[in-house]
Amino acid sequence: MTTAPARPGLAPGIRAAARIVAAPDGRGGTALPVLDGAGPFALRRLRAYGPEARVALVGAMSAPLGGDRLTLTAEVEDGAALRFSTTAATIALPGRTGAPATYDTRIRVGDGATLHWLPEPLISARGSDLRSTTRVELAPTARLVLREEQILGRAGEPPGRLSARLTVHRDGRPLFDQELCYGPGVPGWDGGAVLGGHRAVGQLLVVDPAFEDAPVAPRALGATAVLAPLAGPAAVVSAVAPDGLRLRKALESGDLLADGAMWAI
Amino acid sequence: MAVGEAIPPTASRAALLVLADGRFPAGGHAHSGGAEAAVKAGRVRDAGTLEAFCRGRLHTAGLTAAGLAAAAAAGLDPLALDEAADARTPSPALRAAARRLGRQLTRAVRATWPSPELDALAAARPRGAHQPIVLGLAARAAGLTPLDAAYAAVYESVSGPATAVVRLLGLDPFDATGVLARLAPELDAVAARAADAARGGLDALPAGAAPLLDIMAEVHAAWPVRLFAT
Structure with missing residues (x-):
């Protein structure tokens, strides 16, 4: 895992936003008419792959720190295809004031459009306090692959406090809505109902209108991971694991990307 | 009572006791709230680990159920709430259980506090609506408040596992009840938070x-033999 450059200046918290717009380029591919980032967000265009535009977020400074307010917006217009990744894990760190950081991601995917949202894990470092929200609005025929991984503490350290809400609406109606809260001050977070001593938790969510006719069957993927259909054309692999490596392996063991959705490869 | 919330004239606080009673014939006794799987995995072994389990369940699934119940009791659209409950329940085994419990509760409530709103929901969801929404409408029909509905939901979120663990582990019933008593202040706080949230809408x-x-709900559902339905 790489370390982002140290933060210049001594501001108690920064406000920064980044925005990606992907749109069909008229030649069967996807253009990126908007690719804007400031502060800790440096967005890089990667070499396109078939109809898909690829963007990587490079951490340009340590963030989020306590007190930071970060916003990331992605719009995938009708018929476009975008793959988003990050070059390293995002590490939530304590700030100077003890104030929480916020990280809000807003995503819209249009009709016939496809989004792969595959960031590296979020690591909640000791003493940090991060409130993250991710809100996805899908058009009726939009397709989505979204991975979310949280690692509670760097190696051998206790975690900070983390709350992460993931809300997905499809055609204006709720499809998935979960808030996960962990760390000091969160009652019961490490008990047998929530994490039971595990330090890595994540999910891989796939939404595809094709699931309407061929929903996946629920299936256990080992002792602490499952593949399950949602109450809509979508499926999720949910897992807890001792560490990030085993979490990633569990999330990928559902073969959701291979057989459930050929387009996802 | 939450600030600013008046008991409607028809309200009977005793109705809440009837609704929240484990002997209310709504099928809850067949469910361990995940405790059976947690016992098998060794995550619940004694009163201490039961308390941690119940605390985690209360502040997650319990809070969510209480919000839905309070919102239904406050008169929010039950079908929109049913959709919101689906989105909050990624496990198909738990969605099926919630609907089965909702259907059983509907039957019991029809005999106790008949409600045209509940009849309409049952007609729209013949396989059962999510249980917390039925619970909210039952509270509403009984003249109870959204906060009362939230109380019934949060209590159920911990009393089910605590009672089940007495059977599963042979835990001393005094110890199990001690767990519930120690959680009481947190039940108050979570019920209040849920009722507050319900005022903010969907x-x-x-x-x-x-x-x-x-x-674990999915893992448990695949067991060939089990003592509890969930």
Whole structure:
């Protein structure tokens, strides 16, 4: 895992936003008419792959720190295809004031459009306090692959406090809505109902209108991971694991990307 | 009572006791709230680990259920709430259980506090609506408040596992009840938070989730033999 450059200046918290717009380029591919980032967000265009535009977020400074307010917006217009990744894990760190950081991601995917949202894990470092929200609005025929991984503490350290809400609406109606809260001050977070001593938790969510006719069957993927259909054309692999490596392996063991959705490869 | 919330003239606080009673014939006794799987995995072994389990369940699934129940009791659209409950329940085994419990509760409530609103919901969801929404409408029909509905939901979120563990582990019933008593102040806090959130409408409802509860519910549903339905 790489370390982002140290933060210049001594501001108690920064406000920064980044925005990606992907749109069909008229030649069967996807253009990126908007690719804007400031502060800790440096967005890089990667070499396109078939109809898909690829963007990587490079951490340009340590963030989020306590007190930071970060916003990331992605719009995938009708018929476009975008793959988003990050070059390293995002590490939530304590700030100077003890104030929480916020990280809000807003995503819209249009009709016939496809989004792969595959960031590296979020690591909640000791003493940090991060409130993250991710809100996805899908058009009726939009397709989505979204991975979310949280690692509670760097190696051998206790975690900070983390709350992460993931809300997905499809055609204006709720499809998935979960808030996960962990760390000091969160009652019961490490008990047998929530994490039971595990330090890595994540999910891989796939939404595809094709699931309407061929929903996946629920299936256990080992002792602490499952593949399950949602109450809509979508499926999720949910897992807890001792560490990030085993979490990633569990999330990928559902073969959701291979057989459930050929387009996802 | 929450600030600013008046008991309607028809209200009877005793109705809440009837509704929240474990002997109310709504099928709850067949469910361990994930405790059976947690016992098998060694995550619940004694009173201490039961307390941690119940605390986690209360602040996640319990809070979410209480928000839905309070919102239904406050008169929010039950079908929109049913959709919101689906989105908050990624486990198909738990969605099926919630609807089965909702259907059983509907039957019991029809005999106790008949409600045209509940009849309309049952007609729209013949296989059962999510149980917390039925619970909210039952509270409403009984003249109870959204906060009362939230209380019934949070209490159920911990009393089910605590009672089940007495059978599963042979835990001393005094110890199990001690766990519930120690959680009482947190039950108050979570019920109040849920009722507050319900005042903010659909988008403000809590969505607290517990990964192990969701994962283990699917694992448990695949067991060939089990003592509890969930």
